Amino acid sequence: MKCTRCRARAEVQLRSHNAAFCRPCFLFVFRRQIERAIESEKMLGRGERILVAVSGGKDSLALWDVLADLGHDTTGLYVGLGIGAYSELSHAKVVAFATRRGLPLRVITLDEEAGGLGVPVVAGLTRRPPCSACGTMKRHWFDAAAVEGGFDVLATGHNLDDEAARLLGNVLRWQTDHLARQRPVLETTHPRFVRKVKPLYLTSEYETAVYAFMRGLDYIVDECPNAAGATQLVHKDLLNRLEAASPGSKLAFVKDFQRTGRPAFAAAPRENPRDCEGCGMPAYGTLCAYCRLVGEVRRKAAPLAGAPA
Amino acid sequence: MKCTRCRARAEVQLRSHNAAFCRPCFLFVFRRQIERAIESEKMLGRGERILVAVSGGKDSLALWDVLADLGHDTTGLYVGLGIGAYSELSHAKVVAFATRRGLPLRVITLDEEAGGLGVPVVAGLTRRPPCSACGTMKRHWFDAAAVEGGFDVLATGHNLDDEAARLLGNVLRWQTDHLARQRPVLETTHPRFVRKVKPLYLTSEYETAVYAFMRGLDYIVDECPNAAGATQLVHKDLLNRLEAASPGSKLAFVKDFQRTGRPAFAAAPRENPRDCEGCGMPAYGTLCAYCRLVGEVRRKAAPLAGAPA
Numbered sequence: 001m002k003c004t005r006c007r008a009r010a011e012v013q014l015r016s017h018n019a020a021f022c023r024p025c026f027l028f029v030f031r032r033q034i035e036r037a038i039e040s041e042k043m044l045g046r047g048e049r050i051l052v053a054v055s056g057g058k059d060s061l062a063l064w065d066v067l068a069d070l071g072h073d074t075t076g077l078y079v080g081l082g083i084g085a086y087s088e089l090s091h092a093k094v095v096a097f098a099t100r101r102g103l104p105l106r107v108i109t110l111d112e113e114a115g116g117l118g119v120p121v122v123a124g125l126t127r128r129p130p131c132s133a134c135g136t137m138k139r140h141w142f143d144a145a146a147v148e149g150g151f152d153v154l155a156t157g158h159n160l161d162d163e164a165a166r167l168l169g170n171v172l173r174w175q176t177d178h179l180a181r182q183r184p185v186l187e188t189t190h191p192r193f194v195r196k197v198k199p200l201y202l203t204s205e206y207e208t209a210v211y212a213f214m215r216g217l218d219y220i221v222d223e224c225p226n227a228a229g230a231t232q233l234v235h236k237d238l239l240n241r242l243e244a245a246s247p248g249s250k251l252a253f254v255k256d257f258q259r260t261g262r263p264a265f266a267a268a269p270r271e272n273p274r275d276c277e278g279c280g281m282p283a284y285g286t287l288c289a290y291c292r293l294v295g296e297v298r299r300k301a302a303p304l305a306g307a308p309a
Numbered sequence: 310m311k312c313t314r315c316r317a318r319a320e321v322q323l324r325s326h327n328a329a330f331c332r333p334c335f336l337f338v339f340r341r342q343i344e345r346a347i348e349s350e351k352m353l354g355r356g357e358r359i360l361v362a363v364s365g366g367k368d369s370l371a372l373w374d375v376l377a378d379l380g381h382d383t384t385g386l387y388v389g390l391g392i393g394a395y396s397e398l399s400h401a402k403v404v405a406f407a408t409r410r411g412l413p414l415r416v417i418t419l420d421e422e423a424g425g426l427g428v429p430v431v432a433g434l435t436r437r438p439p440c441s442a443c444g445t446m447k448r449h450w451f452d453a454a455a456v457e458g459g460f461d462v463l464a465t466g467h468n469l470d471d472e473a474a475r476l477l478g479n480v481l482r483w484q485t486d487h488l489a490r491q492r493p494v495l496e497t498t499h500p501r502f503v504r505k506v507k508p509l510y511l512t513s514e515y516e517t518a519v520y521a522f523m524r525g526l527d528y529i530v531d532e533c534p535n536a537a538g539a540t541q542l543v544h545k546d547l548l549n550r551l552e553a554a555s556p557g558s559k560l561a562f563v564k565d566f567q568r569t570g571r572p573a574f575a576a577a578p579r580e581n582p583r584d585c586e587g588c589g590m591p592a593y594g595t596l597c598a599y600c601r602l603v604g605e606v607r608r609k610a611a612p613l614a615g616a617p618a
Contacts, residue, residue, distance in 0.1 A: 171480050172551070172562050174570035234554045238547045242481070245543045253481050261483035264573045 005029070012210050015247035023214055030211050034066050034199050041184050043197035048152035050074045051106075051194075053142055054097075056090030056220040058212040060157030061097055063200055065215060067155065068103055075149065079141050080109035081134060082118020083224065090220045097217065106149065108141050117297060119226070125300045126293065130226035133293065140290035143281055146194040158198040161205040164250045165235040167257055172235075180267035183258070190273045190282035202251065314338070321519050324556035332523055339520050343375050343508050350493050352506035357461035359383045360415075360503075362451055363406075365399030365529040367521040369466030370406055372509055374524060376464065377412055384458065388450050389418035390443060391427020392533065399529045406526065415458065417450050426606060428535070434609045435602065439535035442602065449599035452590055455503040467507040470514040473559045474544040476566055481544075489576035492567070499582045499591035511560065 001010040003022040010020035021029060038044050052067060054060040054076045067074050078094045080087050091107070098105035111118045119137060123130040146154045163184075170178045186196040200208065212219055227233060242249045273282035278291030287295070310319040312331040319329035330338060347353050361376060363369040363385045376383050387403045389396050400416070407414035419427045428446060432439040455463045472493075479487045495505040509517065521528055536542060551558045582591035587600030596604070 171570075172558060174562075174565040174568075176569050176573055231555070234551065238551060241550075242543065242547060246540070249481060253483075256483040259483070260485050261480075264485055264575075266573075 011214075014207070016204065016243065016251050018248070026210065027214060030203070030207060031066055031069065033203055033207075034063075035070060037184065037202050038197075038199050041197070043155075043185055043199055044072060044153060047073070049150065051077050051142075051146045051149060051151040051154050053077050053079075053138075053154060053156045054094050054105075055157070056093040057157070058217065058219040058221075059159050059200060059205065059208045061093070061217050061219050062208045062211050062215075063155060063157045064097070064103070065101070065217065066211075067199070068101060074103060074155075075151070076103060076105040077142065077145050077154075078105060078107045079138055079145075080107065080111065080118075081137070082109070082111040082120060083226065084120075086220070086222065086225055087118075089222075093218055093220050097219075106145055108145060110137060110141070114141070114294075117294060122293065122297050123226075125297050128293075129230075131230055134226070136289045136293050140279075140281065140288070143193060144279075147192045147281075151194055153195045153197055155197050155199060157200055157208075159200045159203055159205050159208055160250055160254060161236055161239065162232075163198070163201045163254050164239050165232045167254060168235045168239060169231065176265050177268050179262065180265035182262065192275075192280070193273070193282050202255065204250065320523075323516070325513065325552065325560050327557070335519065336523060339512070339516060340375050340378065342512055342516075343372075344379060346493065346511050347506075347508050350506070352464075352494055352508055353381060353462060356382070358459065360386050360451075360455045360458060360460040360463050362386050362388075362447075362463060362465045363403050363414075364466070365402040366466070367526065367528045367530075368468050368471075368509060368514065368517045370402070370526050370528050371517045371520050371524075372464060372466045373406070373412070374410070374526060375520075376508070377410060383412060383464075384460070385412060385414040386451065386454050386463075387414060387416045388447055388454075389416065389420065389427075390446070391418070391420045391429060392535065393429075395529070395531065395534055396427075398531075402527055402529050406528075415454055417454060419446060419450070423450070423603075426603060431602065431606055432535075434606050437602075438539075440539055440541075443535070445598050445602050449588075449590065449597070452502060453588075456501045456590075460503055462504045462506055464506050464508060466509055466517075468509040468512055468514050468517055469559055469563060470545055470548065471541075472507070472510045472563050473548050474541045476563060477544045477548060478540065485574050486577050488571060489574035491571065501584075501589070502582070502591050511564065513559065 001013060001020045002008065003010045003025050004019040005025040005028075006022060008022040008025075011023050012026050013020040044050065050067060050072050052060065052064045052074050054064055056078070064074060064076055076094065076098050078091060080091055094105065114137070117137070119130055119134045122128070122137065123133040126133065142154055167182060170182060184198045184201040188195050239250050270284075273284050275281075276283035276288035276291055278287050278295075281288050281290070283291075310322060310329045311317065312319045312334050313328040314334040314337075315331060317331040317334075320332050321335050322329040353359065359376060359381050361369065361373045361383050363373055365387070373383060373385055385403065385407050387400060389400055403414065423446070426446070428439055428443045431437070431446065432442040435442065451463055476491060479491060493507045493510040497504050548559050579593075582593050584590075585592035585597035585600055587596050587604075590597050590599070592600075
């Protein structure tokens with residue numbers, strides 16, 4: 001098989017793009033694909049300070065790597081979720097990457113900075129699914145770190161597979177309000193919400209895996225142990241089967257949604273968020289989701305510790 | 310396991326409904342589900358003459374069986390597609406059912422009444438996928454038979470699995486115009502288009518299979534040999550996997566679409582059809598899709614027969 005761009009021997013075949021590439025051309029095309037997504041969706045302005053949320057997985061490290069190579073002003077943000085060995089290993093991978101590339105990294109450890117409120121503790125005490133508790137915790141600390149550090153934008157490593165699975169989930173229940181808001185760029189609605197962007201939203205997990213391999217990125221390969229059985233994994237599996245039967249389906253699903261699907265859905269009008277009375281971050285009620293969650297944890301933990309609530 | 314309705318020993322479990330039923334209660338619930346779909350979507354008026362399209366499969370025979378039991382004025386319509394042994398066997402099953410129940414049946418055989426234009430011939434000469442050619446041929450003869458016989462409405466056996474697979478296909482490419490028109494009732498737009506209804510659109514294939522078994526309906530079990538590899542079967546397989554992981558998903562997907570999804574999509578304005586200059590049936594151009602297809606077949610067949618086109 002020959003490289004679609006330069007006719008050298010191809011090293012990777014991308015059936016979804018009906019193409020094959022040698023190593024230099026794949027790296028070129030991979031970066032260009034992300035650049036184009038950034039440009040066409042106006043994700044990043046010139047000279048903006050970007051906070052890149054990194055988990056230690058291939059997607060977020062590949063994103064950080066590419067953004068730095070493209071000359072953007074990037075700082076990594078690692079939030080330690082307190083999920084045992086998984087968190088320890090992913091932390092080490094992120095630190096190693098930042099050190100190797102000489103890029104600034106901000107680390108927030110929930111067990112320490114959030115008063116011992118790691119994901120297992122929060123999920124256990126509130127009896128929420130771990131992924132739900134984790135989402136609320138992460139969103140809060142991402143936003144807080146972005147504001148505190150004076151960043152213009154927060155970039156996350158959500159890839160095409162993530163976006164397609166989320167889209168399928170929203171479609172299967174026809175959650176029209178979620179559908180109206182599912183975009184690769186979330187504009188700010190409050191002084192303490194920075195813009196959020198997903199530069200990899202058209203880049204498949206397979207492509208980032210190939211990129212990470214070719215670039216020698218050392219990332220954590222295991223899925224988060226809490227993810228087992230999550231509905232999103234069922235949806236990802238279905239989309240992978242579809243992709244195998246009909247290559248390019250996943251990309252068309254997400255691309256055509258942005259072009260012709262989403263415009264059909266009108267978001268229910270929603271007031272801009274107010275200031276949370278607990279932490280000052282944006283909130284749609286008196287307290288933000290994070291402060292409500294932490295309050296619940298404190299009320300449930302107090303009797304266990306023998307202290308008044 | 311006990312029957313959800315009467316606490317007798319259950320004979321069938323319906324995970325999608327989180328219920329189990331004994332035989333009499335299943336038959337009651339099955340019919341009631343169809344009656345409710347007919348009523349809530351205003352599919353059938355009192356005293357209307359219904360033409361029921363029957364293929365010899367379990368869905369259409371179950372539909373005819375139930376409509377007749379509910380006291381509707383029904384006539385069966387069997388279109389022989391000329392697909393070898395499959396067509397011969399399905400024809401025999403339909404005739405046997407109509408005879409046993411003493412119900413009137415109209416049979417149209419493409420090889421005879423349509424001048425030898427069975428599906429294999431049409432698909433072969435025009436190089437169309439068989440399912441595409443078959444769809445055009447069937448729609449024409451369904452409409453023609455309904456008009457000719459003075460029927461008020463045409464009922465088809467499309468079930469929940471069919472509707473869900475079609476919906477998924479439309480969603481995966483965000484075909485908003487198709488989404489806007491996907492309804493269990495198609496109102497008439499031309500004097501020669503009768504109303505079309507799908508009373509089984511919320512009834513799963515599994516439920517009709519159980520019904521056919523309990524009622525001793527003798528139907529053709531094989532899939533049409535042309536269907537192998539059809540995209541719709543891929544989509545059905547995906548939805549079955551989803552249903553296994555999360556029972557009730559298929560029903561929610563189709564039901565929520567009708568309630569909250571479809572209203573978001575506006576159908577592109579389209580003029581009502583005119584009269585086809587070939588056959589007088591409704592057409593969106595000079596000729597209807599059927600006459601265009603038949604014209605193509607004639608032009609391609611003529612050189613083979615050595616006759617002028």
